[in-house]
Each structure stands twice: as structure tokens, then as C-alpha cells.
Amino acid sequence: MEYNGSHSTNSLSIESLMRPSSVAIIGVSTKSGTAGQVVLNNLVTGGYDGDIFLVGRSGGEIDGRPILSTIDELPLGVELAILVLPSAAVLDTVKACVQRRVKAAVCFASGFAEMGTAGRELQQHISDVARDGNLTLLGPNTVGYFNYVDAFYVMMVQLVLPPKLDPSAGPAIAVVAQSGGVGTHVAASLRSRGVPLSYMMTTGNEAQLSLAELIEFFAEDKHTGAVIVYAEQIRSATSFLTAVEHARRNGKGVVLLHPGRSQLSQEAAKSHTGALAGNHAAMQLITEYAGVVTVDSLEEAIDVGQLLLRYPEAPSGGLGLVTASGAICGLLQDYVEPLELDLPPLGEDQILALKEHLPDFLPPRNPLDLGTLFTYQPELIELGVRHVLADPKIGSLIISLAMPGPEASVNWLEHYLRGSGDSQKPAIFVMQNEDVPLAPAFVELAQQHGAVVMRSPERAVRALARFTRFGRSQKAVSPASLAAESRLPHFRLGQGPISEWRGKEVLSRLGVRVPDGALATGVDEALVIANRVGYPVVLKAQEATLAHKSEVGGVLLNIKDNSELCRAWSRIQDNVHRALPGLNLDGVLVETMNDHGLELVVGASRDSQWGPIIMVGLGGVWVEALGDVKLLPPGLPASAIVERLQTLKASKLLNGFRGSRPVDLQEVARVVSLVGRVMQERPEILEIDINPLVVYSEGQGAAALDALFICEDPASTPTQDVSQ
Incomplete structure (x- = not known):
């Protein structure tokens, strides 16, 4: 039958x-x-x-x-x-x-x-x-799932079953995890806060059904308003990002926790679900700019997920703080700086409005300390919250108060709710004393109004910092910030590593300044080139596999005349042949010596799963010694690139340091953007490395002193690119 x-x-x-x-x-x-x-x-x-x-x-x-x-x-x-x-x-x-x-x-x-x-x-x-x-x-290797919408629970362990979703509670969070332990932990933590849940799915090894298909399902599910994802491996970058885009079009944000920053974490994931390690940095970068809020801990996944459900629009402004403790003001100011969050000063309108209600010993500022006065005048909570949120520089708010008795806690929450009103800026009510249970009436009121309540000011700051960073990255790549550009000029490349002189020919064709010079295959030709470009010159041995020329004596600087060039020509040949017997050079690049400037590095690599990733930072030998670099997706506007440059540890050097003039950041941004476009339009290019890119004073441009391209066979299947 x-x-x-x-x-x-x-x-x-x-x-x-x-x-x-x-x-x-x-x-x-x-x-x-x-x-x-x-x-x-x-x-x-x-x-x-x-x-x-x-x-x-x-x-x-x-x-x-x-x-x-x-x-x-x-x-x-x-x-x-x-x-x-x-x-x-x-x-x-x-x-x-x-x-x-x-x-x-x-x-x-x-x-x-x-x-x-x-x-x-x-x-x-x-x-x-x-x-x-x-x-x-x-599955296989799943522990099962919860469908809270229909009270349908498929689990192989005996449970105290959760209640069915109350549709009147509004949109709920769906949790999908490749780990049963993580999925049930996140779901239980959210439920303990009174956050509504629609589904909790554990996918295990994902032999067939993957995270992407489930996100697609949640994108169309009328009960789901946001999705929290725990992934040890994303098996198809394209499918995952397509599903995220679908969810975002339907007004549903996605939070992603993905372990794997360390080798030990990658090995643990492999032994757990058979997930093969990918490029964690590439994953985090591309998913975040594609609209995923990436987090680094279970705490952040829970906290940011709760925020995203209540506030679908991520903030980009600074943090406003209202409290009754000078110590909390001091502590949170210490927290925000390393999190790349700021506490902007209040505007004049907000200062004047607050002055009418505050005594002289409680100055109207951000952070706003209400002292003990609010315990007798709880309406100050309402006033403080309203006026801090009204400031256009404020993107989010925390109010952090020590826990009082049950009746007072409800009263304070009521004033907070009136103060926050219809504001769509993310706000968190932190009721301290986190080990003491909240009054049932307080919990009921918070749930009724969808208030985001946390018990730790530190967690609240971390959550809002992460949420704000996401909001700023999204603002940087909004359609209004991107302009259409014509296609790049065509150029030919071979297979494998490309010699510096050929790489510089490509850069010059693309509009990047390189030192005046040319390849010489004999000393007489080198003399002609040197006299054309003018002394002093530099000699560089050229061969595609010779990546670190200076380490084998393949670079000679500051050659001042013809006789010195002849001696240098012999010396550079001897150095290379002594270090690498049998290596046949293409020739020697003869270039004019370049003026001094700030050395940066601009590079790019193509991840097999996530596509091209751009790198910019302090260059020369410092890139390996200090690692002061930032990773960027291709396609960012110049303003966003400059903003990321300002977050380098060496940013003081960019802006004029000890009498030096600010450097030409707009030209750096142009080169970075150009490298990104090259990686997008030429999928056979696997790596680009411009190190150093010497940048001069503002308005004076920059020059690429060295260049490396690595290519695969253009006839082969193009590497997957999901970054566009």
C-alpha cells in the first residue's frame, strides 16, 4: 500500500x-x-x-x-x-x-x-x-533537532521538552549548528532569556543537507526573524552566501560562529565532523562583507543573535552609556578602545536638555553618570536614555545599573522603555549582579516589550562593538558608496610566477607608477638604459622563481656611474650563480633609484573557496617582522579602504609623524582598489604582491618598487570567486 x-x-x-x-x-x-x-x-x-x-x-x-x-x-x-x-x-x-x-x-x-x-x-x-x-x-552524526513551531522534537536523548512557540511572541531565532552540543547550548541560553526560538537544527557531517539549504528554508519561514549558525566547515561558499543574501532580502540577519583560527581548532573540527580546514581569515572577511555578522565566541553568538532579532539594522555610530556608577564609566571606557568602538561626546542640544534636570555635580556627558539621584527620581533614567539616543553621533546604547529590589527593578525598566520609545538604535538594559535571578515581573515586562536584557556590562559592550563593526562594514559597501568602473586594459600573463620586470610592465599598463628602467640582457644594454634614466641606478637580477633577490645578492643599490655599473654587473652575476648554480637569469633590471617614502605592502591571494582577498599594511621587511596588515575584500570604495588603513597599528606614520607630512592615502586606496579589480577580472591570477609600495607625501602619489604575480594556466578552470 x-x-x-x-x-x-x-x-x-x-x-x-x-x-x-x-x-x-x-x-x-x-x-x-x-x-x-x-x-x-x-x-x-x-x-x-x-x-x-x-x-x-x-x-x-x-x-x-x-x-x-x-x-x-x-x-x-x-x-x-x-x-x-x-x-x-x-x-x-x-x-x-x-x-x-x-x-x-x-x-x-x-x-x-x-x-x-x-x-x-x-x-x-x-x-x-x-x-x-x-x-x-x-546527518549522519547529528543529535537531532527541535521544531518549536509545531512542538516536533527529534532527539536521541531523553529531554525535558521545551514549550511550543507562542506565535504572538513575534519573530523568533532559528539555530543551526554542525555540533549538537553547541546548538543545544545556544538554544537553551536564549530560551533562559525569554528569547523566542523557531528551530534548533544540528546538521552533523552534512552528507547531503547543509547549512545553506537550512538558511534558505529559514529565509522563507514566517516564524523566523534571525539565524544563528555554528559551522566547523562551510562546504560551498557560493551556496552559503546565496542563502545569506536570500535571508537578508527577507529582512533576516545571520550570525556565524566558525572555529578554526588556530591549527588545534582546525584539527578538533576535523576529528568531530570530518570537516576539512579552510582559510578562516578569508571566510571571516568575505562572509562579513557579504552580510553575515561573524563572531568569535559562544557568548557573542548568543548576545549578537538576540540583538539582531530585535534590531535588524546594525548601527554604525558610537556607543552611549547611561549608568549610576563612576567605576562602570571608567571600566567601559577601557573596554571600548581595543574593540574599535568609541564614546562620542554629546551634542550641544542634548547637553542643554539634560542640564535642565541634572544638578551641577552630575555633568551631562557621555558616559552619563546619574549617581544615586535616580533612585529617588527614576524619571532621570527615561530622560537620560531619551536624550543620549537622540544624539546623531550615538549608534547604540547601554544602560547599566546595579540590581535593586523586585519592585524597583520593574519601575526602572518601565522608565527605560519609555525613554527608548520607538528608537531603532540598538539598546541593552544591563541589570548587574548577574548571579542573582531577576524578578519574574521584570522578566515578563522585558519579554512583553522585546527589551534586550543582559547581566554583564562587559558582554554588552562586546556584543555592541561586534554589531557596530558589522554595521560599519555594511555601510562601506552599500550600493550608494560603489561607482561603476570601466573594465581594465588587457594584458598578457604566462603560467606560474611572473618575473618582476614583467609584473611592473603590467602595473604600468594599469596606471601604477613604477621606477623608470628596463630589462638588460648584457652590460652594454645596461649602460644604455642607465644613461637614459640617469644615475644613480639599481640593478636587480631577474628570473621568475627568484622571489627573494636580496638574499642571494641579486640587488645592488645606488650605482653612480658607468664604471661602477660594469663592476656591479659582474658582481650580481657572480652572486646569483654562487648562491643558485645553474639558474639562468632573464637578465638584470636597471632602474632609477627611487626617492624615500613610507614603505607599504599591497598584496592579494585567491582562496580556492572564497575567492580573492586583498592585504595592505606596513611593507618592506616590516611586513614579516610586525605583521601590521589589514585584510580587505575586493570592491571596497576608496573611503572604506582609507578607513581601514587608519586602523593599522602604524597609522601614526600615515598621518604625519614627528614633522613628516601625511602620506598620499588616496593613491594607496586607488592601488588597493585596482589590485582588487585585477583579481576579480582575471581569475587565472592566484597572487599579487607589491612590496614595497613606496608612498609619498599627500598629493605626490606612490611607486611600486617590486612586484610579483603568480598565475595558473589561463585555459584551466577558473578558481571559484564568491567575492563579487
């Missing part, structure tokens, strides 16, 4: 996972406490009222429900199969489910990709069978 379910499905039916009209639990036993019985109890206790079929080799019954001995006895078209089986039985079970036209399955078993090559191959085989059979597969 064929089961007539109530839902139509397609080849990837997430709906059949979330709200199936029929369920088969495969691998059950009559033995008490087994995984199959736990899954059954969770379904029944949650109130699931669809048809449930049980399958187990030993037969029998559980609570009056018969246990079928084979999958072949299932009716055709069951919507969801829950597999409580060891890994060795999964492949045959998936094949049998396909034969019975099961629409979706969830697999708890571990022992696949996380076990190495053999496990990865088995997992891929299972995925292929499921996909070819139009079976949507969640």
Missing part, C-alpha cells in the same frame, strides 16, 4: 523533516531505555499526532504499537524515517528507504567522514544513494 501524506515534497524536502505527517523509527528494540524508545517518547511527549511506524529486526511491540520486522513492510511514501542504527547498517537502510519512497531521513550514527578516507567514501556513497532516490538526508 502507499501512505497518502498531507505534504507535497520535492527532491530536497526540508518540510518533510520539519513537520511530517508520518514517521518511521527504524532500529527500535523492546528493551527499555534504548535510543529508539527515547526518540519515540520525545515525539509522543511533544504531542506529535501523526502516524508513527516502528521497525526493528526482533519485532514485538512498544506501548501497543507493533514493530515491523523489515522496512519493506512500511507503506509507500512515509515522510520521515528516523534511523537509530549503527553506521554499518546505514547504507542498506537508506537504500531500502528509497525503495519505499520515504521522503526524508535523519541519521544519528557516527563513524563516517570524521573517521578518515574510508568513512568519507562511505558517507559520500550514502549521500549519492539518497540524492538519486529523492530522499532528503539530515
